[in-house]
Amino acid sequence: MKFIATTAALLGLFAAGTAFAADSYEIDPTHAWVSFKTNHAGWAKAHGVFRTVSGEISFDKDDVTKSSIDLKIDAASIDTNHEQRDTHLKSPDFLNVEEFPEITFKSTGIEKTGDKTAKVTGDLTLAGTTKPVTLDVTWNAESPLPWDANTIKTGFSATGAITGADFGITKLADFGLGPDLSLDVDLEAIKK
Numbered sequence: 001m002k003f004i005a006t007t008a009a010l011l012g013l014f015a016a017g018t019a020f021a022a023d024s025y026e027i028d029p030t031h032a033w034v035s036f037k038t039n040h041a042g043w044a045k046a047h048g049v050f051r052t053v054s055g056e057i058s059f060d061k062d063d064v065t066k067s068s069i070d071l072k073i074d075a076a077s078i079d080t081n082h083e084q085r086d087t088h089l090k091s092p093d094f095l096n097v098e099e100f101p102e103i104t105f106k107s108t109g110i111e112k113t114g115d116k117t118a119k120v121t122g123d124l125t126l127a128g129t130t131k132p133v134t135l136d137v138t139w140n141a142e143s144p145l146p147w148d149a150n151t152i153k154t155g156f157s158a159t160g161a162i163t164g165a166d167f168g169i170t171k172l173a174d175f176g177l178g179p180d181l182s183l184d185v186d187l188e189a190i191k192k
Contacts, residue, residue: 024056032054053074057154057156057187064139065111075100075127104124135185161182
């Protein structure tokens with residue numbers, strides 16, 4: 001009987017330990033926005049967005065430092081509201097999408113900064129160059145869909161900044177752009 005009780009207690013501890021494991025989510029591509037803006041010769045901010053975004057999130061609500069994100073962006077999905085400009089941005093002068101069709105961000109560390117905020121550091125690979133980038137991230141909410149209680153969604157917003165030249169994109173200045181680009185990311189993800 002002692003053996004059975006001890007085994008049951010150990011199984012109970014194991015079950016309790018795994019109950020707080022990270023949940024897995026798939027980014028909803030129809031509710032994912034990765035946008036950027038940069039100075040345009042002092043006249044205004046030039047804006048752009050990537051239309052095709054996908055990826056996976058592992059989210060541990062009890063210890064966000066154990067969470068992770070693997071984000072993928074189709075570089076050719078860039079949209080700056082001008083077809084000729086977009087074509088040029090896809091060329092070897094900028095994103096070189098034929099040689100480097102995918103932009104990726106893979107988290108390498110997370111620092112909790114508040115109840116629903118964190119700094120997420122990761123490797124950003126852009127135009128064939130990989131550099132560390134830190135984003136300020138806010139967890140917005142999690143709830144079931146109003147029309148489908150079995151589908152749970154969570155959502156995040158993030159901001160950050162990069163310098164184009166750090167990724168080998170040196171022609172921004174030739175067009176009065178940059179040098180820095182501010183990033184805005186909003187992602188909704190479906191719990192698996």
